[in-house]
Amino acid sequence: MCCGIRCRVYLGIIVTEMVVEKIYLENIISVIIRDAGPDDLDAILAVEESSYVQPWSRNLIEGSLENPRAFHFVACGGTESNVHGFILNLLLVDELHILNIAVGPSFRRCGIGSRLLETSLTTAQKRGAKTAFLEVRRSNIQALTLYIKHGFKVIGVRRGYYSDNREDALVMKKSM
Ligand SMILES: CC(C)(COP(=O)(O)OP(=O)(O)OC[C@H]1O[C@@H](n2cnc3c(N)ncnc32)[C@H](O)[C@@H]1OP(=O)(O)O)[C@@H](O)C(=O)NCCC(=O)NCCS
Incomplete structure (x- = not known):
């Protein structure tokens, strides 16, 4: 995000306005999305543990990286090994299951x-996926x-699904 001050003059009175404009970091540093492989394990683990x-x-x-039915992407900035985020997916016939997505705290929003989500949805669609599913803490x-913005809808609740605090999982679905 970027903030600035703008001054306007109305009837001789100087009015100061705070201007807040959204500037996406990816427009400033170039972030590329590429397939993830075994060499990305340490970097993915680092993002995972910070998230x-x-x-x-x-x-x-x-x-998950070794599963032949899975496909994964990482988001890299600066160099190809500088991983800021990842998404892990599983394709089961015509169903995409989004297993995990995380972006390093400094690179969020x-x-x-x-x-990462759009790339996974597009790739899965090209490979025959008709529906995407995921679970998320309430x-x-x-x-x-993020998921609602990309067209997912809540279709169910798994009560007490998460073992650490017995929190419910919301099951979300998107038709493609
Ligand atoms: C969820 C997560 C992957 C989102 O990644 P991100 O790169 O920050 O997401 P984006 O910048 O693409 O945001 C896309 C949209 O998501 C929503 N969103 C993201 N962060 C948000 C926040 N802190 N508050 C409210 N909405 C938010 C907004 O709708 C946003 O669109 P906008 O910026 O135009 O308003 C990231 O917050 C994360 O890694 N969280 C920790 C791990 C996690 O919870 N993973 C999901 C497990 S189910």
Whole structure:
């Protein structure tokens, strides 16, 4: 985000207005989205651990990266190895399951999560996906807002799904 001060003169009186304009970071530094591979494991784990109270383990992420039915993307800035965010997906016949998405805390609200999600939806659609599903904590407003913005709707609730605090998971679906 970028803020600035603008002055206007009305009938000889100087009026000062605060101007708030949204400037996406990805328009300032170039962020590329590329396929993720085994070499990205450490970087993905670092973003994961900075994003969740109960992060996925190294083994779980590694297993997902090696799953032949899965496909994944990372968002990189500056150099191809500078990973700011990732998304892990599973394609089961015509269903896309979004397993995990995270953007490093310093790079959030810059459009990176949207680009990762859009890239996954487009790729899955090209590979035959008709529907996308995901689960999200009821209290995770930023993720919920992101998904709603991209056309997902809540279709169910898994009561007490998360083991750390027995929080409900909302099940969301998007038809493609
Ligand atoms: C959810 C997450 C991936 C979003 O990534 P991001 O790069 O910040 O998302 P974007 O910048 O593309 O935001 C897209 C939209 O999401 C919504 N959004 C994102 N952050 C938000 C926030 N803090 N508050 C409200 N809405 C928010 C907005 O609608 C936003 O659009 P806008 O900026 O035009 O208003 C990121 O917050 C994150 O990594 N969170 C921790 C991990 C997590 O919870 N993952 C989801 C698990 S289900």
